Amino acid sequence: MEQPLEALRPVLQPYGVEPYFVESFGKISKVFSNKGTLAVKKLSPQNGVDFVRNIQTLFQRGYNRIVPIYPTLDGRYAVWNEGSLFYVMPWLINQDREDRFEKHQKLFRELARLHTLSSQDVKIDKEERESHYELLTTRWEKEQQFLDEYIDTCERVTYMSPFQYHYCMYYKDASQALKFSRKMLDEWYEETKDLEKVRTVITHGKVSSEHFLYDDRGMGYFHNFEQSKVASPFHDLLPFLSRTLKTYPKYYEECVEWLTTYFHHFAVRNEERQLFMSYLAYPSSVIAVVEKYFHTPKHKRNERKSLKKLQRHYWLLKNTEYVVMRLDEMERQKKEAEEASSS
Template sequence: MGEANTRNYGPILKQYKLEPHFIEEYRNVKKVFTNKGVFALKSARKISNTQFPSMIQMLYQKGFTRVVPIIPTIDGSYLVFQENQYHYLMPWLNNSIVDERDDRHHLLFKELAKMHQYSLNEIQQAKTNDIYHHYENITKQWDERDGYLESFVIESEKKWYMSPFELLFCTYYHEISLASKYARSQLDKWYELSEETKSFRTVLTNGKVSITHFLFDEHGKGYLSNFEKASYASPINDLISFYYRTLKTFPILCDDCFGWFQTYRSHFPLKEEEIYLFLSYLTYPEPIYRCVQNYKNKKEKKSEQEYVRLLQKAYWLNKNIEYFSMKIVEEEQRKKDQEAAESHTE
């Protein structure tokens, strides 16, 4: 296998003046042993943002170096398109260290926060109407989704015999509607406060933050990787995507999740309105809506039992998020109470 791979990827590596001796495959990443050391060759049929190498360069220029660099070819290209795939080369780093799992997450959130700080850009609302349009678009979208879910409940309850999926959804519906109302209240608070501050912040977001993409060198220093979905957006985007994937599991009370969030905020303090926006997106029952939509449209050939299982998992995600979000709310209230007490003593 190794020899076959060296022949397959030889023309690509030749563009880096590398002679492959042996290649080990790890799904879409190849560990390439060459005459100049060990490298990682990443391959992908589609890349959301082909400009991500220049974004990584920008971070290095600003002084943030905890990103796995993309190595250019001898003609200065960062992406090689061959055999209907994109390929790019990086130094080979491990994705495991001796430290405890929780320490790894704290390191990840520390470096993510620092990356956001280095790429921070504050935009004055006087120059754009983005805040208003964003609020209008999201409220309209959520109104449509809420109406869709309410109609599904009404249709289901009219039946003499509901399907297992319909029965389970009707059982969950009250909690789902409460989650939607809470998300809306947080979005309203974000909009009101943003209207006062007349500004919002954007940063370079990774697009798919994951502990499996947080790699370590021989000295135990952590590096962010996998920037194929990188974009400039609100800092909460990276947090939302991470927690959605992390909390998509069986019911848990993830106190560690809150600890990681606190680590992030200690290095990149979120504004009050950003906390509201984060809570609104996090708590809106979007996964449950998508689950019901897939069930009604029957685009995927799944059994009733499978649809029920997916709905239950979406509900568990919603409950896990509820616990995590309440920890954030409690901390915010504690800070406000402390500030009020300190101002009263003065």
């Protein structure tokens, strides 16, 4: 088997780099070389074109809080070798100087700057928006109908299973979340049905504190842009929140503060806020767990695992509910203050 050092020589040669020693960490390698300590990352060819284009666009628009991507001697940002793409960066020490809360505050402030500098309005077909709205409302109505019918089924059973018993306790919260999502979606559609443009940004693709590194001066930089794309800014926020809130029940006030920091630095339009709240509140994971249990034959069900999964996703629902209600309350207070000042 070829040693990491020899395998990387063809990759580093276009950079004029002579490697001395290599440490491998999965897809990333730490290279000690004649040009300092470098990080070499493997990139799938499928993501390569978007990755290079998005990085170049961000640099051109003045966003420099990205771990620098070094160009080759002839100006390329990635090198093709043995069926994969590779790119080269400096190896950051990444010494945390703040606690978890402060680090996330910086992350969301930088994410807002990234989205602001890369934002642009693009034309959208009205029929496309209408089709998306009708598709979503039809699906959500069917899911609401399923929840309603399954609660009736459970309540008619003489001896409920543990899963059914807990579903009956969770039904009201799931149903209310679904109705709130539908309300926000309807408001979004009413606000946007005559608009001809929608705002897009370059999204990071996998926002995480693990992908926000510090240099020796304590400056934070994003890295791992392999899944970046041009999309709604909430393609970054929603997956992050889903992962963060998937824990034991708690009042996640710090999440509210992180989002407040983001919204302070990235001016969200009213229709964007409505759609974000709709997607955030939607209890998709609870519905998916219940549907899977319902469609699994009784003799193939694992009651304990199914119940445990239902409970975990119910906790996610309740943690998300707190964040949604706090954001909704803050928006309501903001509007009341604006109305009071204008009267």
